Amino acid sequence: MTFPKLLLALIVCFCVAPVLSAQGFTARWLARVSATQAAQPHWMTPVATVTPRLEQEFRFDTVHEQKSAGNLTSLGGGKGLELIPSRNTELLINLPPYLLHQNPKLLDGWGDVSFLMKYRLLSRNEQHGAAILTVFLGGGIPTGTHQNGSISAIVTPTLAAGKGWGKFDVQATLGGNFPVDSLRQLGRTVLSNSAFQYHLLKQVWPEVEINSSFWLGGANDGKKQTFLTPGLVLGRFLLHHRIAIVAGAGFQIATTHYSQYNHAFIGSLRMPF
Helix, strand or coil: CCHHHHHHHHHHHHHHHHHHCCCHHHHHHHHHHHHHHHCCCCCCCCCCCCCCCCCCEEEEEEEEEECCCCCEEEEECCCEEEECCCCCEEEEEECCCEEEECCCCCCCEECCEEEEEEEEEEEECHHHCCEEEEEEEEEEECCCCCCCCCCCCEEEEEEEEEEEECCEEEEEEEEEEEECCCHHHHCEEEEEEEEEEECECCCEEEEEEEEEEEEECCCCCCCEEEEEEEEEEEEEEEEECCEEEEEEEEEEEECCCCCCCCEEEEEEEEEEC
């Protein structure tokens, strides 16, 4: 069994286990998840910006980038299983995306495996101020095939925050990519994302995001790119007990002179549990 298939099998087991049992360990886990999420704002996770909220779900994204040298489609989008193992913490175990190239000079293949851990520092639900502050620590492992991943492991510390005013909320992150080696080729990257979201009707969440990258060192030293990303998220639609479904889509529009791709469509399908 290949590594991606093994990882997928493990993720499916983790997703199915909570809904197969309502006793003992699983019941206590789910009760703790409910209590943890009740203490935070009940906003929707944006299309591109990583939310400071803690979620427990399985997520699969598709990203289609329009490039002058040939379009690129990412199946999975570097998303996967999100778990709340203890109060105030979340662990994300992301599937390696499968990359499809329209450029005949490039080979299709798996991207890198990535992980993310969240620790929630402050949380106020809608009845107590609608605010949240969370720190992330992410990492990427160069497991990509046919040069479809990074040449180095990458560590990504991030500070994330959110504030709500009635039906309107802002969720934002500020972090950086720090390669473990090959610093001369890759440099460091400062990442800034902000999502402005409005709760329209019961299950409709229109939004606008600003997604920016700034390079320090490496081949792109001094360059920056910014995308304006209008989007829409629909949900949560309850399927059975705790299991729900959420769907979202966004379109990234380059607003800077330099950008690694021209535009991109993002489709997101999530299953909270």
